[in-house]
Amino acid sequence: xxxxxxxxxxxxxxxxxxxxxxxxxxxxxxxxxxxxxxxxxxxxxxxxxxxxxxxxxxxxxxxxxxxxxxxxxxxxxxxxxxxxxxxxxxxxxxxxxxxxxxxxxxxxxxxxxxxxxxxxxxxxxxxxxxxxxxxxxxxxxxxxxxxxxxxxxxxxxxxxxxxxxxxxxxxxxxxxxxxxxxxxxxxxxxxxxxxxxxxxxxxxxxxxxxxxxxxxxxxxxxxxxxxxxxxxxxxxxxxxxxxxxxxxxxxxxxxxxxxxxxxxxxxxxxxxxxxxxxxxxxxxxxxxxxxxxxxxxxxxxxxxxxxxxxxxxxxxxxxxxxxxxxxxxxxxxxxxxxxxxxxxxxxxxxxxxxxxxxxxxxxxxxxxxxxxxxxxxxxxxxxxxxxxxxxxxxxxx
Amino acid sequence: xxxxxxxxxxxxxxxxxxxxxxxxxxxxxxxxxxxxxxxxxxxxxxxxxxxxxxxxxxxxxxxxxxxxxxxxxxxxxxxxxxxxxxxxxxxxxxxxxxxxxxxxxxxxxxxxxxxxxxxxxxxxxxxxxxxxxxxxxxxxxxxxxxxxxxxxxxxxxxxxxxxxxxxxxxxxxxxxxxxxxxxxxxxxxxxxxxxxxxxxxxxxxxxxxxxxxxxxxxxxxxxxxxxxxxxxxxxxxxxxxxxxxxxxxxxxxxxxxxxxxxxxxxxxxxxxxxxxxxxxxxxxxxxxxxxxxxxxxxxxxxxxxxxxxxxxxxxxxxxxxxxxxxxxxxxxxxxxxxxxxxxxxxxxxxxxxxxxxxxxxxxxxxxxxxxxxxxxxxxxxxxxxxxxxxxxxxxxx
Numbered sequence: 082x083x084x085x086x087x088x089x090x091x092x093x094x095x096x097x098x099x100x101x102x103x104x105x106x107x108x109x110x111x112x113x114x115x116x117x118x119x120x121x122x123x124x125x126x127x128x129x130x131x132x133x134x135x136x137x138x139x140x141x142x143x144x145x146x147x148x149x150x151x152x153x154x155x156x157x158x159x160x161x162x163x164x165x166x167x168x169x170x171x172x173x174x175x176x177x178x179x180x181x182x183x184x185x186x187x188x189x190x191x192x193x194x195x196x197x198x199x200x201x202x203x204x205x206x207x208x209x210x211x212x213x214x215x216x217x218x219x220x221x222x223x224x225x226x227x228x229x230x231x232x233x234x235x236x237x238x239x240x241x242x243x244x245x246x247x248x249x250x251x252x253x254x255x256x257x258x259x260x261x262x263x264x265x266x267x268x269x270x271x272x273x274x275x276x277x278x279x280x281x282x283x284x285x286x287x288x289x290x291x292x293x294x295x296x297x298x299x300x301x302x303x304x305x306x307x308x309x310x311x312x313x314x315x316x317x318x319x320x321x322x323x324x325x326x327x328x329x330x331x332x333x334x335x336x337x338x339x340x341x342x343x344x345x346x347x348x349x350x351x352x353x354x355x356x357x358x359x360x361x362x363x364x365x366x367x368x369x370x371x372x373x374x375x376x377x378x379x380x381x382x383x384x385x386x387x388x389x390x391x392x393x394x395x396x397x398x399x400x401x402x403x404x405x406x407x408x409x410x411x412x413x414x415x416x417x418x419x420x421x422x423x424x425x426x427x428x429x430x431x432x433x434x435x436x437x438x439x440x441x442x443x444x445x446x447x448x449x450x451x452x453x454x455x456x457x458x459x460x461x462x463x464x465x466x467x468x469x470x471x472x473x474x475x476x477x478x
Numbered sequence: 479x480x481x482x483x484x485x486x487x488x489x490x491x492x493x494x495x496x497x498x499x500x501x502x503x504x505x506x507x508x509x510x511x512x513x514x515x516x517x518x519x520x521x522x523x524x525x526x527x528x529x530x531x532x533x534x535x536x537x538x539x540x541x542x543x544x545x546x547x548x549x550x551x552x553x554x555x556x557x558x559x560x561x562x563x564x565x566x567x568x569x570x571x572x573x574x575x576x577x578x579x580x581x582x583x584x585x586x587x588x589x590x591x592x593x594x595x596x597x598x599x600x601x602x603x604x605x606x607x608x609x610x611x612x613x614x615x616x617x618x619x620x621x622x623x624x625x626x627x628x629x630x631x632x633x634x635x636x637x638x639x640x641x642x643x644x645x646x647x648x649x650x651x652x653x654x655x656x657x658x659x660x661x662x663x664x665x666x667x668x669x670x671x672x673x674x675x676x677x678x679x680x681x682x683x684x685x686x687x688x689x690x691x692x693x694x695x696x697x698x699x700x701x702x703x704x705x706x707x708x709x710x711x712x713x714x715x716x717x718x719x720x721x722x723x724x725x726x727x728x729x730x731x732x733x734x735x736x737x738x739x740x741x742x743x744x745x746x747x748x749x750x751x752x753x754x755x756x757x758x759x760x761x762x763x764x765x766x767x768x769x770x771x772x773x774x775x776x777x778x779x780x781x782x783x784x785x786x787x788x789x790x791x792x793x794x795x796x797x798x799x800x801x802x803x804x805x806x807x808x809x810x811x812x813x814x815x816x817x818x819x820x821x822x823x824x825x826x827x828x829x830x831x832x833x834x835x836x837x838x839x840x841x842x843x844x845x846x847x848x849x850x851x852x853x854x855x856x857x858x859x860x861x862x863x864x865x866x867x868x869x870x871x872x873x874x875x
Binding site: 121122124125126127143149150165272381382394398399400402405406407410412414416417 | 525555
């Protein structure tokens with residue numbers, strides 16, 4: 082079914098908005114954070130645990146899944162939902178980001194990208210049409226167009242060329258989706274991706290071009306890696322203003338809790354990021370009193386829960402001392418329990434944001450949360466300037 | 479509380495027996511398989527999942543836990559049950575096996591073992607008394623005496639010396655437990671360990687010596703590693719016959735499903751082994767139709783459940799194809815789902831054995847099971863001689 086976007090409320094003190102997205106696999110309450118399940122699995126968590134974290138959407142990845150297990154498996158067995166046992170909405174990324182960041186021996190032409198598969202060492206082709214075909218086989222509720230990601234510090238002609246090719250590819254994707262709907266009845270929704278790096282003029286051009294076409298939603302791409310927080314915030318605010326009110330907005334690959342609070346303020350609806358699960362692998366947890374690096378010796382004797390204000394099963398059942406031990410002993414339960422908690426933290430933060438928007442108090446909510454986050458690090462007060470400075474947002478692999 | 483051993487039934491066609499063990503953390507229905515949770519965690523499974531597999535007892539390890547997180551933590555926080563969130567019975571191994579198989583720079587004297595800790599590189603001492611002290615701090619329901627493990631192919635004087643020292647250490651352990659009960663009220667039960675390698679005369683001497691003292695149960699040690707199945711079966715049958723009827727019998731570190739079926743036939747009550755969880759890490763599963771190595775290409779397209787006759791959450795929710803994919807993609811969910819299934823398989827096998835004993839039909843049950851296991855390998859019939867030949871039993875680390 083096409084995406085059923087319903088705007089429920091707009092915050093009175095910011096551009097933050099509260100909406101729902103109706104899909105064939107249920108409704109998504111936005112703003113929402115999507116858990117990154119690149120290879121049809123979210124870091125050791127089973128679907129029922131993902132639900133317990135409050136997760137509403139899982140993100141799968143076209144590039145990885147077309148290489149392993151491959152599109153034919155999904156065409157035969159009926160898609161990613163059944164394969165991984167997740168019956169709620171799925172968004173699939175197009176593979177654009179991975180081609181430009183991960184692929185070997187990659188040659189990109191107007192037709193598409195030609196690259197060597199890391200699984201088979203054989204050459205593979207990913208075109209806008211092929212990406213749609215794969216995403217149709219995956220059966221995701223929301224598909225992304227294949228885009229061209231230029232480094233944000235590239236020369237202007239490179240950035241312009243990448244943006245313009247992204248636009249042409251977006252139209253080819255739209256056409257591919259239309260043909261597929263005609264021939265096979267697939268009616269998955271499709272998001273376009275606005276590019277333009279840090280250049281606001283290009284960002285405006287990209288948004289103007291794409292919003293003139295019948296996409297179901299619009300993403301802001303190319304702001305996840307390497308830029309400063311201030312630069313990213315400016316681009317996100319500016320680009321969001323260029324997007325239509327009646328379509329969902331998705332900020333790709335971002336980010337830390339402060340990044341999300343800022344982007345919600347600007348009117349973004351959807352997020353994905355590997356930060357909560359990747360930091361969990363490293364023993365780092367988000368809590369109401371700041372980041373906790375559980376591998377530190379100070380947690381060796383700590384009887385208290387990871388986050389006393391958290392209701393997740395990790396915080397209900399285990400001490401910081403036990404979590405510290407699991408990481409020191411290299412037990413796989415450690416990363417798993419922390420992934421659970423960190424996703425629960427993100428989803429709770431977004432649930433709180435939704436309530437704040439409904440009440441028209443998002444600005445003060447976000448300011449309080451940012452202050453709270455900035456005040457703490459491993460239980461100690463710290464100067465604001467150091468806040469989360471080591472956590473530049475990181476794009477989903 | 480002391481171990482409350484109740485013999486409920488003895489099989490009419492074998493020495494198999496059905497009993498219950500009452501502990502301060504609930505009753506154990508035997509024959510029972512204990513999940514190996516060496517470092518206070520069972521391979522990525524949370525306690526509630528362990529319960530779902532039918533697990534009744536978790537085994538913790540004195541050697542590993544005294545080094546990390548260390549005994550002081552348990553003395554202060556109240557034991558292993560609370561630490562790892564497992565409120566059912568726990569048995570702790572004494573550290574004997576690890577000292578003789580894992581420890582570096584180990585010097586063993588009559589007093590105990592002096593070895594270098596792999597965690598701190600400092601020298602540590604483990605004596606029979608210290609092992610009891612650590613196990614008291616861990617708060618396990620069942621403790622093991624520190625024993626001396628000689629290689630089963632060692633010269634007879636070496637084996638005799640190891641056995642005799644094991645006996646002296648067993649009496650010191652009993653005395654240490656008595657003193658501890660007097661001073662601190664600890665009343666955990668204590669198992670002695672019969673040694674003697676493959677020499678039946680020594681096995682008889684060991685059993686005679688130990689059963690003359692007030693131990694709560696008796697273990698058969700030193701039969702897990704390197705011996706042939708026939709040699710092990712003979713030692714287990716012979717030794718079990720030497721043990722009293724009114725105390726539980728525990729075969730340490732054994733084994734494969736056929737090993738368990740044979741030992742239950744001989745009258746063994748308790749088992750532990752890393753095989754189900756270790757093979758799960760390698761992608762290998764036990765099923766009603768034999769072993770399934772999920773990493774094999776043949777499972778790439780297999781839509782069916784891992785084991786169609788199994789009711790575990792892995793078999794209910796996922797296809798062999800998805801499990802194959804998780805291993806190929808190196809996703810941590812793969813080993814976790816397979817550990818869950820394999821423990822469920824073991825616990826179900828033992829639950830079926832308990833019913834068969836109650837009905838007095840254990841011999842035919844075991845024979846049918848052994849035939850079934852031997853008939854299949856990855857879904858194909860195979861000659862009996864190859865059956866499980868690659869799976870020599872492996873002792874818990």
